[in-house]
Amino acid sequence: MKILTAVDSFKGSISSSEINNIVAKELKLKGLEVIQKPLADGGEGTIDALIDSTNANKIECTVTGGLGEKIKSYYAMMHNGTAVIEIAQICGLPMLPSDKRSPLYTTTYGVGEAIIHALHKGAKHIVIALGGSATNDVGIGMLQALGVTVSDALHQPASFGASSLENITHIDFSTRSPELKNIPISVITDVQNLLCGEEGATFVFGPQKGLSPDDCIKVEKQVQRLCSLTPLLQKYKNTPGAGAAGGLGVACLALGAKIYEGAEWFMKTLQLKETIQQVDAIITGEGKLDSQTLSGKAPISIARYAKSIDKPVIAIAGSIDIQLLSAFYESGIKICLSVLPGIQTLEQAITLSQSQQNITYISQQIATFLTWPKE
Structure with a gap:
């Protein structure tokens, strides 16, 4: 199974490259093939x-x-x-x-x-x-x-x-x-x-x-x-x-x-559409999945294109506006996952070391799910 990791940075916490490296490492430990595409949309990073x-x-x-x-x-x-x-x-x-x-x-x-x-x-x-x-x-x-x-x-x-x-x-x-x-x-x-x-x-x-x-x-x-x-x-x-x-x-x-x-500029420059066509699933996300995400940020642009060619998308985030879950699903995201394994203050969650631990945790869960025995 080939997976694309294209997660945007968690602003003020951890960079896109660092996130994608962590996700890719955990997926590879489970024998999955990974293509990494650090992501941004014109802002920091x-x-x-x-x-x-x-x-x-x-x-x-x-x-x-x-x-x-x-x-x-x-x-x-x-x-x-x-x-x-x-x-x-x-x-x-x-x-x-x-x-x-x-x-x-x-x-x-x-x-x-x-x-x-x-x-x-x-x-x-x-x-x-x-x-x-x-x-x-x-x-x-x-x-x-x-x-x-x-x-x-x-x-x-x-x-x-x-x-x-x-x-x-x-x-x-x-x-x-x-x-x-x-x-x-x-x-x-x-x-x-x-x-x-x-x-x-x-x-x-x-x-x-x-x-x-x-x-x-x-x-x-x-x-x-x-x-x-x-x-x-x-x-x-x-x-x-x-x-x-x-x-x-x-x-x-x-x-x-x-x-x-x-x-859209990043999608074209990084040839993300071509890469999406080559993989079996995509992992994307950003610090917060909310109404701004739906306005056309990178994770939702990826999801919309992936949906058009029937490729599943998993989105990860520090926090998720659960009132918008149906809108995320309609846009092509199959699963929305928070990286937080338990109760944490914002100050705790955004520290680099805690972010690394949280993303490692959710990456391990995703890797286990993707390699679960299929009947």
């Missing part, structure tokens, strides 16, 4: 999953972090010349101390620096994974790093963070770096929010990143004003995904980027 799944090269770089300091980061360079930049590795929320998390001051400048670095390394295509940002600067920092002129009434460059948006009076895309010419840019995200409005970047994601209700009202006003300064931002502000990463999505679209759902 995207680069590591790509490197582990495709043998892409890890390219280290020094860029500006979310708080304006210089940091060590990296991106993936695939063998076809595609550079995949994960913003969570540059201006991601988990990279900042909890008392420093405020989109009023965080910047995407380092994303632009990483793009330039990749171009100098010979990249022929730039892919930006937009999940997990600590920013709400509408991508202004990234645009500045790429040569776009963003200035105030005194013709001074805009400062970092959403707090500086109110001072911006001029945006000129014609000054962008000539290195961007003829370089295709793609954006992958599992977020479909527009830039503005109650379901836009600021009101939906701002509070998670540290904005107060009053901050959200002020920043939203400035984001809308900013769009009126240039036809390019105005043109794309209502495009699904424009609100991803605190509006970084709309800045990428203004540069000519095409936007893709992270799960």
